[in-house]
Structure formats: structure tokens, C-alpha cells
């Protein structure tokens with residue numbers, strides 16, 4: 278007779294400390310998250326290896342639709358333009374493109390990603406402080422939306438206008454006092470009159486025509502009053518340039534910056550309680566713009582927005598597996614997992630939520646989660662309440678879609694594969710795991726040193 | 729397998745252990761939680777079983793290799809000793 282043996286948990290003993298126990302019973306940290314969009318996480322690891330980034334197409338679509346609805350129900354003419362830098366995986370950009378998003382790019386690399394995805398030129402917004410003459414020529418030829426960041430760009434565009442013998446339409450990026458710290462190094466300052474001077478200067482020679490204004494307040498702005506202030510200043514500035522310079526705008530661009538449900542390190546409350554919804558942002562911005570602009574006697578210009586984080590943060594997760602478990606000399610519990618901080622740059626801002634993906638018992642202990650980089654600084658998080666894990670068990674680090682992939686570094690290890698769980702439930706590889714050939718293909722060894 | 733060395737305390741008199749793993753140490757006044765395997769081990773230490781007996785019993789009851797059970801057992805001892813439970 279064979280006896281069914283019991284599930285084995287690694288034995289632990291935890292000393293109670295005042296403040297650690299609570300009245301909620303089973304700690305949510307010990308409740309496994311076994312599936313993403315109905316797909317078994319264990320299957321994903323089996324098929325694609327660990328670590329693994331997993332993108333949810335359903336979440337991307339839902340976020341896009343929610344944002345669009347929130348603004349379109351309050352303003353007549355809205356266009357979302359996805360901020361590529363947040364995560365320029367082609368698969369992700371393509372999902373948002375199919376939903377109707379424009380591309381917001383800040384480099385020739387990002388511009389070329391958009392071109393390869395067949396974004397039409399006039400559906401690309403070209404921003405950023407580093408636009409070469411050749412990249413501006415390309416953007417002008419393609420009729421892309423160009424928001425100038427500096428006087429140098431105004432001069433370059435004048436040259437291009439002369440060479441092409443045509444007037445070029447531009448937008449002007451402004452910075453204004455909205456929050457702390459102010460993003461004052463991009464574009465032209467509103468309060469000290471520099472923005473007004475830049476517009477006057479741009480139109481001086483009849484080569485450029487100012488048709489848009491753009492402001493980006495910062496990133497993870499969880500105070501809707503910031504956008505309210507922006508809307509008020511936009512209305513006031515529009516009045517000034519309309520009355521004094523006779524300018525009629527085709528668009529106002531409010532940038533990105535909407536917050537997500539990830540909690541910042543310095544925050545006491547979980548962001549699920551503090552993060553405004555899309556409706557809150559829209560309500561802060563749209564009525565002020567619409568009323569104010571209507572009073573000027575002009576049609577409301579198109580409202581561009583450039584969200585990044587708000588669309589992708591919650592649409593991607595990182596699955597990583599336990600390599601070893603440690604009991605530190607301090608008595609603290611540690612685990613080493615197969616993903617390092619090189620894959621999780623926003624770890625410096627966020628207290629990422631981590632959860633086991635299989636049953637590991639119900640008792641949790643504060644656990645330090647270390648990466649696999651052989652560097653002392655490679656700490657994914659300290660003191661995460663986790664149940665007792667064994668080598669091979671995996672955890673999911675949730676909502677890592679914004680900036681982590683685009684800022685990921687290849688360091689020591691190969692960067693992992695990335696899969697997308699499609700809307701129909703199928704899984705597709707959208708980026709292969711790196712390998713040595715791929716990483717060394719740009720290098721060469723001087724001929725005389727070769728063995 | 730080496731046996732363990734501990735400062736064997738009198739389990740009957742000094743501890744109250746509930747079946748779901750709550751441990752009260754009457755001497756220090758401190759409280760602990762054990763998971764089911766931790767509790768299983770502590771009970772057997774209280775019964776003065778030696779290391780190989782305990783590890784064998786673990787492998788008989790739970791789905792785990794002897795190697796794994798032994799490593800975890802040793803780690804558990806380190807932690808329990810550090811807390812002064814053993």
C-alpha cells in the first residue's frame with residue numbers, strides 16, 4: 278500500500294514582535310497568484326524559462342480604453358499618444374497602436390521603432406531635448422508633430438524651412454511651476470516670459486508657425502491639482518498669445534505623468550488607496566480647458582496626452598525563481614532569486630508587490646529578496662512577508678511595465694525572454710532571451726591580439 | 729549524519745505548544761509561531777529523538793528527499809538555538 282505523503286514546507290520558527298501580527302488572519306502574502314489572465318504561471322516558466330517578463334494584452338487594452346473614455350466623455354477632441362520611452366517593446370507599442378494611440382518619441386531610435394511599426398508620420402509626436410538636424414528633417418518630411426525644446430531647435434527648423442522652401446508648423450514645450458521639484462530644464466519657462474519670447478521669436482521670420490503647446494508636469498504625479506493648475510495656466514497663456522500674437526492653436530499637449538497603483542517607498546499608504554483614477558485626472562483638466570478656451574472665442578484645440586506609466590505599468594509582471602535560501606547572521610531570512618536589479622530599475626522608487634505563485638504554506642516571515650548579480654547592492658526588496666520558499670519555487674513581482682524593461686541593463690546575466698498573453702488567451706514570445714552571440718555581435722578584438 | 733547539540737530544555741514545564749504551531753516560552757515570556765514541519769521537528773526534539781531519527785520521520789511523513797530534509801533540519805536548529813528555544 279502506498280501512503281500519500283503530506284506537502285512538505287521548509288520548517289521555520291518565527292519569533293513574534295510587537296506590531297507584526299494583525300487581526301486579518303491569513304496574510305495575503307501567502308496566498309499564491311497562480312495565473313495571469315487565466316494562464317498558469319508554472320506553465321509559462323516551463324515553456325519559456327525563468328526569469329520571465331509577462332505582458333498582459335488584456336490589461337493594456339483595458340487601460341487604454343479606460344483612459345480614452347475618461348477624457349472623451351469630457352472633451353470633444355482627444356488623442357492619446359503613447360510615450361514610447363516607458364516601454365518600447367514593439368509588441369506593446371503595436372497593441373496600443375491598434376487601439377488608436379499615436380507614438381510619442383524622444384529620440385531617433387524611438388522614431389525608427391514607430392516607423393517600423395508603420396505609424397504614419399503625422400501620428401508621431403517628436404519631443405525631447407536631443408533632436409539632430411537629420412532627425413528633424415525626417416520628422417518635417419513625414420509631417421510629424423514636433424515640440425521644440427530649445428532656441429537651437431528653432432534655429433535648426435528655420436534652416437530646414439528655408440531649405441525646403443516651406444513653412445513648418447511647430448509646437449512649443451513650456452515648463453511652469455506646478456509641483457515640486459519643477460521640471461524646469463525642458464522647453465521654455467512660462468512664468469518668466471521666456472515661453473512668450475520663444476513663440477514671438479519662432480514666428481519672427483515667417484518660416485515657422487506655432488500651432489501647439491506642450492507641458493509635461495513630471496512622472497507619477499498623484500495630485501490632480503497639478504493638472505488643474507496646468508489647465509488654468511494653459512488658458513491664461515492661450516489668451517495672451519491669441520490676443521497679442523494672433524495665434525490660433527491646433528493642439529494642447531498635457532504630457533504624461535499619471536500615477537499607478539504601485540506604492541512609492543516614501544508613501545505610508547498603499548497606492549491602491551491614494552492613486553487618482555483616470556476620471557479624477559480628466560475632471561481636473563477638461564472642464565477648465567473647455568470653459569476657458571470657449572470664452573476666448575476659439576474652437577477647443579485637439580487635446581494630446583502622452584501617458585506612459587499609466588498605460589503599461591500594470592500590464593507587465595516579472596516572474597523569478599528561488600535559487601537559494603539564507604539565514605543571515607542577523608537572524609534575518611533571505612532568498613536569492615534569478616532576477617537582479619538590472620531588470621528592475623524602478624525598484625529605487627517603488628515598493629513592488631511580490632507574491633508567491635504556488636502553495637508554500639500559510640505562515641509568512643519577513644524575507645529579504647536578493648537578486649542574482651553577485652553585488653551587495655542587488656536587493657529587490659527587504660522584509661517582504663513571504664511564506665517559506667524552496668529552490669525552484671517562483672514569485673511574481675507585479676506591475677513592472679513602466680521603465681523597467683526600457684531601462685534594463687545587460688549586466689552579468691542575459692536579459693530574460695518576454696511573452697505576451699494575448700487577448701484570446703494564447704501566449705506569444707515577443708522578445709527572445711538574450712544569448713552570447715547576440716550580446717557580442719557589435720564587438721571586435723584587434724586583429725593582432727587574436728589567438 | 730551528525731547528531732545535534734542543544735541546550736535541552738524541559739519541554740513539559742517550560743513551553744506551551746498549541747496544535748496549530750503557537751509556542752509560548754514560560755521562561756522568557758516570548759511567543760513564536762512554527763509551521764507544521766517546524767512543529768513536527770520541535771515535538772520530536774522534545775521526545776529526545778536524535779537527528780537521523782527525526783529526519784527519517786520527516787521523509788516518511790512528508791514529500792521530501794532525505795538530503796533536503798537534513799539541510800532544512802540543520803537550518804531550523806540554528807534558528808531555534810539563536811532564539812534560545814533550544
Ligand SMILES: Cc1ncc(COP(=O)(O)O)c(C=O)c1O
Nearest residue numbers: 360496497533534583584585586
Ligand atoms: C515628454 C514626456 N512625455 C510623456 C512622458 C511619460 O510620462 P509617464 O510615464 O509618467 O506618463 C514623459 C516621461 O517622463 C515625458 O518626458
